[in-house]
Amino acid sequence: AQTVTQSQPEMSVQEAETVTLSCTYDTSESDYYLFWYKQPPSRQMILVIRQEAYKQQNATENRFSVNFQKAAKSFSLKISDSQLGDAAMYFCAYSANYGGSQGNLIFGKGTKLSVKP
């Protein structure tokens, strides 16, 4: 069974600094998708970034970028120029690309990010 592991329950970063959140996953599939979702105190789940496994280029979205290492099964999220609004719980998630289950998401347990002014 596929699993997603986030080894850092909590992280802290100074405003305007850079922070990296770690995620590893286990799968025997070769075609899959990886995600980072953000959950601020409002509880709303928001997609931060999506990576397709067959694309070697790392995905980026403004201040958010990933380091995707397929062989190592690692998918870290880098947040540059951290802002107070980045404070949230961040979830790494995996979805296999095959029929039947239509790629249901498997989530990690989350990393709580605090941003210090």
Add this chain to the structure above:
Amino acid sequence: NAGVTQTPKFQVLKTGQSMTLQCAQDMNHEYMSWYRQDPGMGLRLIHYSVGAGITDQGEVPNGYNVSRSTTEDFPLRLLSAAPSQTSVYFCASSRWGGNEKLFFGSGTQLSVL
């Protein structure tokens, strides 16, 4: 454009009671799903649907029932509530599956006493 609407936002039940969590989306999405979020556990899939009339079990389906009679609605039924079902429940949808961006509802905080 409302997106994914979940009701109620909060609910308190007594053990053994039944209730239905409502979920509706107005984006014509084929894929809809229910997750529960427990402290330190992340989100776990309860049930999902890939279209009207089609449902299937996720990781933690016991004690829950779903149906999908229309594309828009995907209610989650608790048959006989237990304290172990105290959790935050999220409904999510996408065009056709979890491989795409999921649109989440705002969640339902459920407490079972």
